[in-house]
Amino acid sequence: MNPFTYSRATAVADAVRDKASHPDSEYLGGGTNLIDLMKENVARPTHLVGLNKLPLADIEALPDGGLRLGALATNADTAWHDEVKSRYPLLNQAILAGASPQLRNAATNGGNLMQRTRCYYFYDLATPCNKREPGSGCSAIGGYNRVCGILGTSESCIATHPSDMCVALAALAPTVRVSGPNGDRTIAFDDFHRLPGDQPEKDNNLEPGELITGLDLPAKGFEKNFSYLKLRDRSSYAFALISVAAGLELEGNTIKDARLALGGVAHKPWRDQEAENMLKGQPATEDTFRRVAAKVVADAKGHGSNDFKIELAKRAIVRALKQAAEGNQHAADVFLNSNP
Amino acid sequence: MPQHPTNSAAAGVAAPPATSPVQLSINGQQHTLHIAPWTTLLDALREYLHLTGTKKGCDHGQCGACTVLVDGKRINSCLSLAVMHEGDEITTIEGLGTPENLHPLQQAFVDHDAFQCGYCTPGQICSAQGLINEGHAHTEAEIRELMSGNVCRCGAYVGILNAVKEVVDKGIKN
Numbered sequence: 001m002n003p004f005t006y007s008r009a010t011a012v013a014d015a016v017r018d019k020a021s022h023p024d025s026e027y028l029g030g031g032t033n034l035i036d037l038m039k040e041n042v043a044r045p046t047h048l049v050g051l052n053k054l055p056l057a058d059i060e061a062l063p064d065g066g067l068r069l070g071a072l073a074t075n076a077d078t079a080w081h082d083e084v085k086s087r088y089p090l091l092n093q094a095i096l097a098g099a100s101p102q103l104r105n106a107a108t109n110g111g112n113l114m115q116r117t118r119c120y121y122f123y124d125l126a127t128p129c130n131k132r133e134p135g136s137g138c139s140a141i142g143g144y145n146r147v148c149g150i151l152g153t154s155e156s157c158i159a160t161h162p163s164d165m166c167v168a169l170a171a172l173a174p175t176v177r178v179s180g181p182n183g184d185r186t187i188a189f190d191d192f193h194r195l196p197g198d199q200p201e202k203d204n205n206l207e208p209g210e211l212i213t214g215l216d217l218p219a220k221g222f223e224k225n226f227s228y229l230k231l232r233d234r235s236s237y238a239f240a241l242i243s244v245a246a247g248l249e250l251e252g253n254t255i256k257d258a259r260l261a262l263g264g265v266a267h268k269p270w271r272d273q274e275a276e277n278m279l280k281g282q283p284a285t286e287d288t289f290r291r292v293a294a295k296v297v298a299d300a301k302g303h304g305s306n307d308f309k310i311e312l313a314k315r316a317i318v319r320a321l322k323q324a325a326e327g328n329q330h331a332a333d334v335f336l337n338s339n340p
Numbered sequence: 341m342p343q344h345p346t347n348s349a350a351a352g353v354a355a356p357p358a359t360s361p362v363q364l365s366i367n368g369q370q371h372t373l374h375i376a377p378w379t380t381l382l383d384a385l386r387e388y389l390h391l392t393g394t395k396k397g398c399d400h401g402q403c404g405a406c407t408v409l410v411d412g413k414r415i416n417s418c419l420s421l422a423v424m425h426e427g428d429e430i431t432t433i434e435g436l437g438t439p440e441n442l443h444p445l446q447q448a449f450v451d452h453d454a455f456q457c458g459y460c461t462p463g464q465i466c467s468a469q470g471l472i473n474e475g476h477a478h479t480e481a482e483i484r485e486l487m488s489g490n491v492c493r494c495g496a497y498v499g500i501l502n503a504v505k506e507v508v509d510k511g512i513k514n
Contacts, residue, residue: 100489
């Protein structure tokens, strides 16, 4: 690691001020991604603003029936929280499908949104990468791109956002609460992360110095009919090749409301609202799900070693929607069976 | 208490960096370390406190050999800075048992032949204690899943599973 200074923030305003007064500084939450990136010399901050003593670790009910997840609540405490298990089991499953128990105990909710891609070339200082070094080129295009994206990619970057939790969040559509040098604001989750375009070095739409303070989940949690389906190279402790978060609201066999988001396919958690609209009013049948799946990947583009993801995504969408419609998924006790 | 990394006497090593005092509570004992902010919790334990039971495997949070308990919760000490843990109670393998009085997990690992080279074992045992503290794993399948952050290169997984399962089944908390 390169040398840096460290300060421990005790209030959000102090953290924002401290960050603004140090160029090349970073906020430090659980550290599970940032410290690794610093060891790899991919991140080289000269100052860290330590957040872990800020009072942002609570999970609390909101007056509108929603739930506020503190930015510093750990992924583990969030997944196993009673309200999350009973009302947002999709989120419970997605979090527990990711990383390892040790990492989930340290990693924070805010940090989960802020983690960087695991594209091989982003970590490999010997090769060009537009995300790591803007303008240097993309080694994944024409290179080994098994883990890379098939939707919303650009000529600059085909990296994916690696999170499981964020795929469930994309489906549940919370607002992201942030504080920054210009005050507080909220960002709709779908607008938080961005597509690479010609600025792949920017993962999200935060303004400089802004700090995530929490996530406000809306009341609707799709707790009866949902599925988080994760497909990966080994059955535990691996990033998704494809993941699908599906939530359905059914009246009889008719779909009244639907949410559908994919992981492992794009620079951001990929929510497809057109596909959701296609599902609404339709019978919850395999035929419906096949048509919707075909639509989701209609514009997908493979890059060689990830061509398989197009067909895999299609099949995963159908399976996840079927599981959601069957309504026999539960929180926590089925995290072992996300690949039945 | 020595306050120098074990390699500081080596020839050609750069001058030590600016340090600041960091108070850590390890296995019930208070320590004041004068360390640079980039010192990981793992390096603080091994190189400054000479608690070498905690192992450095991959140093990237992938193998689990560095697992310790922070306020009873297991984390990878390689992906955490020592300065982040002032005010926390840290437990390492040295705090779980002694050669004369083994912790139930240590005894179970011996009884079930749950290691060969032993390098991953302190992390496995700290992780298993964290698993027991969490209380979510009861079946073999759940123990397998919730021990997936600990890799054993010798492949002693059958013994590890049996050892952890025995202690889980006995309901021994610590």
